[in-house]
Amino acid sequence: MATMPAARLPKMGGRLLARIGLVLGLAALLIQFSITIPESMETGRGFFASLVFYFSFFTILTNIYVVLVYVAYLRGKPEFFTRPPVRACAATSIALVMIVYATMLAGLYAPRGWFLTADILLHYICPPVFVLWWAIFAADGTVKLRDLAPWLTYPLLYFLLICVRWIIVDEMPYPFIDPGNGGWAHVGKGVLTMSIFFFLISLMFIVADRAIARLRR
Numbered sequence: 001m002a003t004m005p006a007a008r009l010p011k012m013g014g015r016l017l018a019r020i021g022l023v024l025g026l027a028a029l030l031i032q033f034s035i036t037i038p039e040s041m042e043t044g045r046g047f048f049a050s051l052v053f054y055f056s057f058f059t060i061l062t063n064i065y066v067v068l069v070y071v072a073y074l075r076g077k078p079e080f081f082t083r084p085p086v087r088a089c090a091a092t093s094i095a096l097v098m099i100v101y102a103t104m105l106a107g108l109y110a111p112r113g114w115f116l117t118a119d120i121l122l123h124y125i126c127p128p129v130f131v132l133w134w135a136i137f138a139a140d141g142t143v144k145l146r147d148l149a150p151w152l153t154y155p156l157l158y159f160l161l162i163c164v165r166w167i168i169v170d171e172m173p174y175p176f177i178d179p180g181n182g183g184w185a186h187v188g189k190g191v192l193t194m195s196i197f198f199f200l201i202s203l204m205f206i207v208a209d210r211a212i213a214r215l216r217r
Contacts, residue, residue, distance in 0.1 A: 141213025
């Protein structure tokens, strides 16, 4: 009986887990979209404002980021989202989503029904699936410390955009960066804290990338 070459097994496993992660990610995003937009419009926002509201959450943007990495990997063609630093940044960002939500935000909400389903998928299932996929199939030891600078532009640009949105509509997606909870000093403290946290998690993933590469060799 013919046997499959051992070299193909990791590739097949990576594609299988990527497909699972992609399906979970798309399902989570679509569920959240389908319930957020109608509820947002019921509060008085228009459709466009509700779209902006949906995309104002770091959780949503980062899960989209992860989906794009999966898609690029499954396409099998070199592109922006197949670059090792881009993948590692996605792993760092989605890990941040899970950790911050579990430690700082979960107690502030009590979602039910489909909101609970989307909440669990976005914060507790999709993040570890992607980190697991990255650790087993994507980490290759090529990520460098110099990659930290472009990584940090992602959360900092996000904070800048939602601050601009707050100036326009007087609304922040997260309480720890809401000027209404303590002014702009509160926002600055929140941004600095999250930036430091992101930086430390990034260092952990860089170390993990190198350690995993050594184990493979």
